Amino acid sequence: MKTQQHIAILGSGNIGLALAKGLVKAGIFTPQQITLTRRNTAALSALADEGYHVTANNAEAVAQADIVVLAILPQQLNKLLDEIKPAANQTKHLLISVVSGVSCQDIRTQLGQDVQVIRAMPNTAIAIGHSMTCIATDNASAANVSLVLSLFDTVGVSIQINEELMTSATALCACGIAFFLRSIRAASQGGTEIGFHAHDALKMAAQTAKGAADLLLQLASHPEQEIDKVTSPKGCTIAGLNEMEHNGFSSAMIKGIKTSAEKAGALYKSE
Numbered sequence: 001m002k003t004q005q006h007i008a009i010l011g012s013g014n015i016g017l018a019l020a021k022g023l024v025k026a027g028i029f030t031p032q033q034i035t036l037t038r039r040n041t042a043a044l045s046a047l048a049d050e051g052y053h054v055t056a057n058n059a060e061a062v063a064q065a066d067i068v069v070l071a072i073l074p075q076q077l078n079k080l081l082d083e084i085k086p087a088a089n090q091t092k093h094l095l096i097s098v099v100s101g102v103s104c105q106d107i108r109t110q111l112g113q114d115v116q117v118i119r120a121m122p123n124t125a126i127a128i129g130h131s132m133t134c135i136a137t138d139n140a141s142a143a144n145v146s147l148v149l150s151l152f153d154t155v156g157v158s159i160q161i162n163e164e165l166m167t168s169a170t171a172l173c174a175c176g177i178a179f180f181l182r183s184i185r186a187a188s189q190g191g192t193e194i195g196f197h198a199h200d201a202l203k204m205a206a207q208t209a210k211g212a213a214d215l216l217l218q219l220a221s222h223p224e225q226e227i228d229k230v231t232s233p234k235g236c237t238i239a240g241l242n243e244m245e246h247n248g249f250s251s252a253m254i255k256g257i258k259t260s261a262e263k264a265g266a267l268y269k270s271e
């Protein structure tokens, strides 16, 4: 799906850079087709050496782009929208926002009602082509929705959801990367306590987690169905699993995800 279009990523921090690297790795864009903006461009000098356009001038980046991605923090958004408003050509640009807690309407209120806005919620696994990305819009054309879905499909799996569920998607999928990473880290710490060197324990825990996820994705089965295959009667798995549940394992994950979703919904409004 190689494209001739030019994309500007405004805000080249963790997710902006992960997106840029993922798109290049997937062969959709060359670095020369991507403009990265950041206030301190010195931090992007290695990327400039790789061929990316690097600038602190957001308006200029927008003027030269077909697709504009907003990848700044919610509290940085209003200032940036003020900066790009004169350059945001309402017919030319497709605007993709990955900013948590900011609605399509919030963005149009500042840029103009005709701007087509699509929200996207990827996660940092986008850098290696394994993101779970949810997208939503309240005014973009079906053609642009298809374009954005196919763009994110090249760097993982993408689905369209109702905009009202975007903060939930943020918690489950974007924050979720951290939750699963912490689970793997905890498993590796357990592994070290029962005899493995830390680096071996981490590798063993990560590969085991990958296998568990792939069992669900490749067999389209349910976790409990796969768990039942592991838990031998009077065995060690059910003993460990029940001990974890007595200590609130599932409950902690559920409560954490609910808290993250509430926080994601309040990120912009609390500014």
Ligand SMILES: NC(=O)C1=CN([C@@H]2O[C@H](COP(=O)(O)OP(=O)(O)OC[C@H]3O[C@@H](n4cnc5c(N)ncnc54)[C@H](O)[C@@H]3O)[C@@H](O)[C@H]2O)C=CC1
Pocket: 010, 011, 012, 013, 014, 015, 016, 037, 038, 039, 040, 058, 071, 072, 073, 074, 076, 079, 080, 098, 099, 100, 121, 122, 123, 124, 174
């Ligand atoms: N980090 C993640 O896993 C994900 C983050 N998001 C959302 O993406 C957005 C960015 O998050 P992160 O990448 O984690 O934050 P970050 O702090 O790593 O990146 C933001 C970048 O924007 C730059 N910036 C700030 N104001 C600017 C301006 N006026 N012009 C150009 N650059 C400017 C900052 O220097 C920084 O490099 C947030 O809204 C977040 O909610 C969404 C999905 C996943």
Ligand SMILES: O=C(O)[C@@H]1CCC=N1
Pocket: 100, 170, 174, 175
């Ligand atoms: O922690 C955050 O606020 C951002 C949004 C999703 C992932 N990181």
